Amino acid sequence: MHRTIELAIEHDKSAIIQQALIRNPYVIGVTIVKDGSLKPRGDYMHIHVLNRGIDDVLRLVSEQASGTSYYVVTSEVASINHKEKQAEIDSDYDEAIWEEMETGLRHNGQLTVNYLLLMAIGGAITAVGFLSEIHTQLIAFIAASVIAPGLEPLAKLPLGLVLRNNAVIWEGLKSSLAGYSALILTGGITFYLMTLYSLDMKHKFLSSEFLHGLQQIRLQDAILSVGAAMASIIMYLSYRRNVIAGPLIALVLIPAATAIGMCMFIGEWTACGHLFKRFGFDTLLIIVIGIILIYLKQLIVHKRKPMR
Structure with missing residues (x-):
């Protein structure tokens, strides 16, 4: 099952994570709202990622946000449709994090x-x-x-x-x-x-x-x-x-x-x-x-x- 990740993180850490997410082939989409999180204060990120890539994303967040105030919410996505990445989406695997x-x-x-x-x-x-x-x-x-x-x-x-x-x-x-x-x-x-x-x-x-x-x-x-x-x-x-x-x-x-x-x-x-x-x-x-x-x-x- 594909995943959505919602992330609130300090702005200086957000920039590093953004670049890594863009390079990750299993990340389908990323939306960022600067200073969009009021509690904790920081940037708000909304990430759609394939199941086979979610551990990479969570590992990245853990490493980069260590020692800071942040939170992560994960949820299931019923379906993702993306013309250029549909083959990868259809072959995603079934693992619980x-x-x-x-x-x-x-x-x-x-x-x-x-x-x-x-x-x-x-x-x-x-x-x-x-x-x-x-x-x-x-x-x-x-x-x-x-x-x-x-x-x-x-x-x-x-x-x-x-x-x-x-x-x-x-x-x-x-x-x-x-x-x-x-x-x-x-x-x-x-x-x-x-x-x-x-x-x-x-x-x-x-x-x-x-x-x-x-x-x-x-x-x-x-x-x-x-x-x-x-x-x-x-x-x-x-x-x-x-x-x-x-x-x-x-x-x-x-x-x-x-x-x-x-x-x-x-x-x-x-x-x-x-x-x-x-x-x-x-x-x-x-x-x-x-x-x-x-x-x-x-x-x-x-x-x-x-x-x-």
Whole structure:
């Protein structure tokens, strides 16, 4: 996706950046308003750049504006039409820049009331799924994986580790622990309330084929989880956020965590241990595969530190 960059910067730095932007073949257009920015004081620049050139522009701004007061805003452009440069525009690639990836993960996985509510609702829906017929079970598991934002805080961990950003790591840990705790607790409470309604619920849960499957890590489970973990990180790195629920469904993080809460409420500690292993296996895959893929993107594609 092509990008727009809005930049407010001190006038003496603006002139240097202007010349570099004009020479950059991936910069499609530049508009400059001298003293157009009131806060911070300085020149205002509006830049249309291809995705393959945005890291060069942001690296340039970081180097030239270091130690000064400035701000940068990036946004997506639906389309760019330019007769002389249409071939380059049409062959532009799909990469998310570090700043937008971190912002997207923070927005969807930040420790807020809404985030905790969505995780809790996901746990409740999954608990109902475990106690339902197969068709309702599938609907519940898929719905819960879409509703509960359980992947975003985990994806922050490899991003923060590779980019050496302690704030991102801490936010990921904090959101993951709080979010999955809310999901586990709500899943357990929902199960407990349903057992009060019918004593058959405990037997139905413990005899669930899906529950027994979650307590194992077979070869096909491992391959599925590895593929889903890779897909999740690649989707974030290529800015395909609208379809991120797919990998979360395949990773079974939400059902495994909910089942842990349900087993805790009835004292099935052996099953709890097996479920923790499955949950930990999928979580570890996200972190390890994330570190590898993000490191490769930094080494081959971006080649710069984030601006924050």
